[in-house]
Amino acid sequence: MKNKNNNFKKNVQAELENPRDQFMVISKADMAKRGWKKLDFIIVSGDAYLDHPSFGTAIIARVLEDAGFKVGIIAQPNWKSTRDFKKLGKPRYGFLVSAGNMDSMVNHFSVTKNRRSYDNYSPGGESGHRPDRATIVYSNRLREAYGDIPIIIGGIEASLRRFAYYDYWDNSVRRSVLFDSRADLLVYGMGEKQILKIAENLEAGLDIKYINYLPGTAFIADELESLYDYQLLPSLTEVKKSKKQYAYAHKIEYLEQDPVRGQQLVQQHGNRYLVQNPPAEPLAQAELDHVYSLPYQRDYHPVYEKDGGVPAIKEVKFSLVSSRGCFGACAFCAISFHQGKMVTARSKESLLQEAKKIIQLDDFKGYIHDVGGPTANFRQPSCSAQSSRGMCKTKECLFPTACGELEVDHQEYFSILRELRNLPEVKKVFIRSGIRFDYLLEDQNSDQYLKELAAHHVSGQLKVAPEHVSEKVLTAMGKPKIEVFDQFRHAFYQVNQELGLEQYLIPYFISSHPGSRLEDAVELAEYLRDINHHPDQVQDFYPTPGTKATAMYYSGYDPQTLEEIYVAKSREAKKMQRALLQYHKKENKQIVRKALKMAGRKDLIGYDKKALVQPTH
Structure with missing residues (x-):
């Protein structure tokens, strides 16, 4: 990944007079200081702008800058109008859209689907600076603002929603985020290689619709005649209708995520097709x-x-x-x-x-x-x-x-x-x-x-x-x-x-977790008792897009074996399992007693050393 202009960074930084200006462009004033009238790419992010290599927006921006492109960042725009999306003008080559370092729905909601009051990736930790399903909302606002301009989506939210996926928050199977966002291209995985190739192709004048061959990307096709050597997944209609087909689709998606032997995957969505190219090779x-x-x-x-x-x-x-x-x-x-x-x-x-x-x-x-x-x-x-x-x-x-x-x-x-x-x-x-x-x-x-x-x-x-x-x-x-x-x-x-x-x-x-019955939670509680460990926090299983366990949770099948698997879904069943792991807490005593009786383990209600709780007085 060499600069096409080795003097680019030196020339830019020579013009800068204070440390603030060493950050990427976020305003027209920043552009003016650099003498730029037009940006090549604008990144729209659901996170505040943190210029650190732990954040995808910073990495992609710096990689493009290093290759000689002029890059700006619109962080956490007000999505209720197109105004913020226009603040840096129209880019020469296109917009890059990410929900941020975290899926926007996970960022907004707890596992109990209660809205969080804190956002680690926003100024002052204040919530409310990004929309639900940010990738979709941002991309559609850009379409409204600029019409037919290249839009490339990426980041964890887009990456894990590239196929038809189970959405825990509305409890349904949704189509690929590419369709709902109306973006041209989806970059999945770690995107440095893909984004540089996309940028070079756009700079060379290639229309975005022809940049559909790169590993680590997905696109929408109207027909399959131009494709070869691909594997057809169960369609959107099939995975919505059959939970076993959903599990099978996830199995194939998972098995083919390999840059050496992975096949191109195709999933029909209505009269069009989601096409995922094999994964990109990891960086050397x-x-x-x-x-x-x-x-x-x-x-x-x-x-x-x-x-x-x-x-x-x-x-x-x-x-x-x-x-x-x-x-x-x-x-x-x-x-x-x-x-x-x-x-x-x-x-x-x-x-x-x-x-x-x-x-x-x-x-x-x-x-x-x-x-x-x-x-x-x-x-x-x-x-x-x-x-x-x-x-x-x-x-x-x-x-x-x-x-x-x-x-x-x-x-x-x-x-x-x-x-x-x-x-x-x-x-x-x-x-x-x-x-x-x-x-x-x-x-x-x-x-x-x-x-x-x-x-x-x-x-x-x-x-x-x-x-x-x-x-x-x-x-x-x-x-x-x-x-x-x-x-x-x-x-x-x-x-x-x-x-x-x-x-x-x-x-x-x-x-x-899928597979865990009440008796398994009791076994875990006994283990915690025996090692004298009382966890202050317990993570209740959270079904998020892209994981094998989420496929289990939704479908009731283990994708690997396609055999049925037990899933605790009711509020009471999940509350019992969670309470058992924190049986020592006073507020959990009543539900722990109920869980132990239901599991046939009244022997754990008593006053001896093996008891988890005492009887009701």
Whole structure:
């Protein structure tokens, strides 16, 4: 990804007189300072503008700028009219639309469908700065404002809604977001490669309707005569009519998300077709290093200072993204459907250079908050064969047990951590993005690395995610057996005892995940009792677009086996399972008693050590 004009950045920055002007263009005044009369691309985002590589808008803007394009950002426009969408004028090549770093519906609603009062990605944390289903609303406003202008949608919301999908919030199957948004092209996954190719084609004068061949994109076709070697999915009509067909469609979508062996997928929507090209290849290490070396200001735009800033910057400002992709394949997680399963990582040199930039920030206090990615200790492909044949189609790397071909090596990761913590002014380097304890235990040097982890990279508590204890539920989740977590738990406390440290594991658990019956929730409650852990927070399963577990939730079938699976859907059933995980709370006592009676476990109501609650007085 080289600049087409190597002097572009130097020429622009020479004209700038203060740090504020080093942010991307957000106003006509910014354009005037650069002497620009027209922008090449305008990004419309549902988030406030944070110029940090943890945010997709900043990355895409900087990548395009680095390639020589003039880019502006319209952050959180008022969607009730077209006025804000016109504030930077009409771009030369097109609009790029994203709902932001988070699906707008997840951003707005809790799992109980109550509207949230706080928005981490808005000025002052204030909610109400973006519409529901922001990708659709923004794109349609742009059509209203500018008519037939290229509109490309991307980001997590568009990426995970590219096929016909179950929408939890209106409890129905909706058509691909491409149809509702009336956009020309959808970029899915991590979009740097796709967006550069699109930009180059548009600059060369190619009509957007002919830019339909790029990996990592989806488009709408009127007919299929020009396509070949594609796989036809059950149509929109079929997946709306049959829940088993919905599960089958998701199975194919999931299996073909591979840049090496993935097929082109087609899904009929009425008299037209949604066409998804195979996934784009992940960035190579040198490309990834380059993306993260671009001149991000690593903060929110100063225009938000009057509102107290943007809260989302706090967790990432002093953190390092070290990798992308995840071969963990948890059923409830959308990363494999968005970033992909192939892991790519930045070089040690790149991470050290970014850390040195962080150290120079005025508000740096000596703590690097995280060095990770989707899974912090995944730094390499799971096996050497992936580059030639892709990921395995019929088996997972870590589930139900580690594959015999799995290549495990934490040496480089911990060498990076050592060099980071030895930098001047760095007091401690934490790992907050989570580690896969089963992967760590597969390392022949796991004892050594666990000791180093406990001694240097834990801030009193290490968060891990066993998620459940029931073997049936763990199978539905794609997670290892609880015995693996127990092995890690015992090893962690043993290491801390040897080091003379008082540190704790904070395990995360999910209630009401597909496959979890009431008796499974009781089993989990008993486990929590036995390990003397009382979780303050429990995540009730949240059906979000693009995950295997959401397909289970809606259809009642496991997409992998197409066998029926139990799903707790009623408010009472979900409340019981959640309450059992927090049986110790006074406000849960009554419903826990009811749940135990319903599960035939009155033996857990009493006064002895095994009891979860006491009888009603």
